[in-house]
Amino acid sequence: xxxxxxxxxxxxxxxxxxxxxxxxxxxxxxxxxxxxxxxxxxxxxxxxxxxxxxxxxxxxxxxxxxxxxxxxxxxxxxxxxxxxxxxxxxxxxxxxxxxxxxxxx
Amino acid sequence: xxxxxxxxxxxxxxxxxxxxxxxxxxxxxxxxxxxxxxxxxxxxxxxxxxxxxxxxxxxxxxxxxxxxxxxxxxxxxxxxxxxxxxxxxxxxxxxxxxxxxxxxxxxxxxxxxxxxxxxxxxxxxxxxxxxxxxxxxxxxxxxxxxxxxxxxxxxxxxxxxxxxxxxxx
Numbered sequence: 001x002x003x004x005x006x007x008x009x010x011x012x013x014x015x016x017x018x019x020x021x022x023x024x025x026x027x028x029x030x031x032x033x034x035x036x037x038x039x040x041x042x043x044x045x046x047x048x049x050x051x052x053x054x055x056x057x058x059x060x061x062x063x064x065x066x067x068x069x070x071x072x073x074x075x076x077x078x079x080x081x082x083x084x085x086x087x088x089x090x091x092x093x094x095x096x097x098x099x100x101x102x103x104x105x
Numbered sequence: 106x107x108x109x110x111x112x113x114x115x116x117x118x119x120x121x122x123x124x125x126x127x128x129x130x131x132x133x134x135x136x137x138x139x140x141x142x143x144x145x146x147x148x149x150x151x152x153x154x155x156x157x158x159x160x161x162x163x164x165x166x167x168x169x170x171x172x173x174x175x176x177x178x179x180x181x182x183x184x185x186x187x188x189x190x191x192x193x194x195x196x197x198x199x200x201x202x203x204x205x206x207x208x209x210x211x212x213x214x215x216x217x218x219x220x221x222x223x224x225x226x227x228x229x230x231x232x233x234x235x236x237x238x239x240x241x242x243x244x245x246x247x248x249x250x251x252x253x254x255x256x257x258x259x260x261x262x263x264x265x266x267x268x269x270x271x272x273x274x
Contacts, residue, residue: 005139008201008206010136011201012201015201017107017110019190019191019194019197020110020111020114020190021110021114022193023190024114024115027178027183028178029178032164032168033114033122035161036114036126037114039153040126040129043129043130046149047133050137050142051140054141056206056208056209058209059213061215061219061220062230064142064144064145065220065223065224065235067145068145068148068220071148071149071152071153072152074157075153076243076246078157078160078161079246082160082161082163082164082250083250083253085164086168089168
């Protein structure tokens with residue numbers, strides 16, 4: 001645990017981070033920006049897992065495993081999303097959310 | 106960190122938002138270093154700082170003109186969303202502060218070997234099955250990403266191949 005930093009402060013930080021991600025997810029109109037917001041949300045949850053693991057159950061490692069899996073899935077998701085975005089850009093020449101009405105051409 | 110996060114969802118220049126996201130991710134890795142999970146911090150830095158950010162910069166550069174400004178949502182929509190988010194933060198914080206965490210004082214250092222043995226153990230509490238599943242998932246995502254990004258060319262080739270076989274018959 002960090003000296004002089006309580007678990008409440010870190011959880012406050014992560015919930016603020018989470019809601020910044022939600023705000024970006026709702027207000028942004030660009031697919032890549034939406035992807036960035038998703039990264040913020042996932043990172044907030046990863047910090048939560050790790051911090052609760054460290055502060056409350058320090059002898060266990062479950063939170064670390066779960067966060068490793070979250071990081072792996074986020075990386076896979078980003079790769080897939082970027083490839084879909086590039087493919088979409090080739091077909092309709094835009095990455096705005098409002099232009100993506102059909103998934104198949 | 107929070108400043109960079111806010112900047113990364115509100116800046117209007119695409120490339121800058123990605124760099125702000127990089128700052129946020131580095132801050133997260135710093136938290137991991139502080140609570141003594143060095144392996145996790147290294148994974149965070151390499152996967153996010155090295156992989157995801159580079160991927161996003163590539164996609165931004167492929168897709169955008171560098172000087173293009175992003176379109177903003179309507180002011181009313183932004184205000185409503187910000188209000189709802191602040192409400193959500195308030196709910197979260199009230200839930201967090203009303204719960205009494207039984208914090209254990211400790212300075213256990215976790216080595217990478219501990220994480221590795223736990224991840225690969227077959228005994229109760231081992232994580233071998235999700236580990237294998239995630240490796241298959243990563244492979245599938247990789248192949249899927251390649252095929253989707255290749256797009257039409259691959260599909261055309263397959264079409265040509267099928268046509269040729271039909272003609273041969």
